[in-house]
Amino acid sequence: MITADLFAAALAPVRQDESLCEGAMVLRGFALASEAALLQALDVIVAQAPFRHLVTPGGFRMSVAMTNAGPLGWVSDRRGYRYDPIDPDSGKPWPSMPAAFLRLAAEAAAYAGFAGFVPDACLINRYEAGTRLSLHQDRDEHDLGQPIVSVSLGIPAVFLFGGLQRSDRAQRVPLAHGDVVVWGGPARLRYHGVLPLKPNHHDVLGDCRINLTFRRAS
Numbered sequence: 431m432i433t434a435d436l437f438a439a440a441l442a443p444v445r446q447d448e449s450l451c452e453g454a455m456v457l458r459g460f461a462l463a464s465e466a467a468l469l470q471a472l473d474v475i476v477a478q479a480p481f482r483h484l485v486t487p488g489g490f491r492m493s494v495a496m497t498n499a500g501p502l503g504w505v506s507d508r509r510g511y512r513y514d515p516i517d518p519d520s521g522k523p524w525p526s527m528p529a530a531f532l533r534l535a536a537e538a539a540a541y542a543g544f545a546g547f548v549p550d551a552c553l554i555n556r557y558e559a560g561t562r563l564s565l566h567q568d569r570d571e572h573d574l575g576q577p578i579v580s581v582s583l584g585i586p587a588v589f590l591f592g593g594l595q596r597s598d599r600a601q602r603v604p605l606a607h608g609d610v611v612v613w614g615g616p617a618r619l620r621y622h623g624v625l626p627l628k629p630n631h632h633d634v635l636g637d638c639r640i641n642l643t644f645r646r647a648s
């Protein structure tokens with residue numbers, strides 16, 4: 431039955447997942463199936479909590495513009511980094527976590543081996559040409575047993591995925607619209623960042639890249 435097998439192989443969805451290390455995976459195109467729902471939900475969030483440039487505790491304006499959805503939002507100011515249920519710009523709770531966000535995050539986490547992921551924070555980053563995110567660890571979350579799920583939308587970027595020490599050599603991972611990266615378990619505290627974006631254009635999102643990172647903050 432060679433022919434039938436060939437047909438089955440041709441019809442199976444093409445998934446090209448890449449392992450970055452134990453506990454970390456790139457799921458190519460994983461978010462494409464829910465693209466329309468994600469973008470619609472994003473519009474609702476940004477209307478309620480517009481993108482803004484936060485200030486680091488050291489007093490520098492971050493080049494990435496940020497907002498949040500969910501019960502907790504990540505904020506930075508002169509007092510430090512923290513999760514806060516209130517948007518400091520509006521004085522109101524952050525926009526609620528859309529169902530399409532929750533579902534995608536849970537599905538991607540489960541696919542990468544982290545079943546039962548229920549994020550309570552989605553940090554939304556907007557990058558333009560030249561914007562970068564320097565190497566850092568995501569370590570403000572209470573339960574480091576839960577993974578991070580990161581969804582790339584819009585123009586491409588090069589993601590840096592390093593080791594457990596800042597000085598460890600980082601892998602350069604090109605990320606395109608719809609790609610999802612999941613890291614947890616032994617990879618949860620790996621340093622990571624984003625190289626300065628090259629000017630580019632995306633049909634739906636224009637000249638920017640939007641990244642959603644789902645976290646269990648509490």
Ligand SMILES: O=C(O)CCC(=O)C(=O)O
Pocket residue numbers: 553555563568580589622623624641643
């Ligand atoms: O934009 C990305 O791909 C990574 C974002 C990130 O590391 C973060 O928001 O902590």
Ligand SMILES: [Fe+2]
Pocket residue numbers: 566567568622
């Ligand atoms: Fe991060």
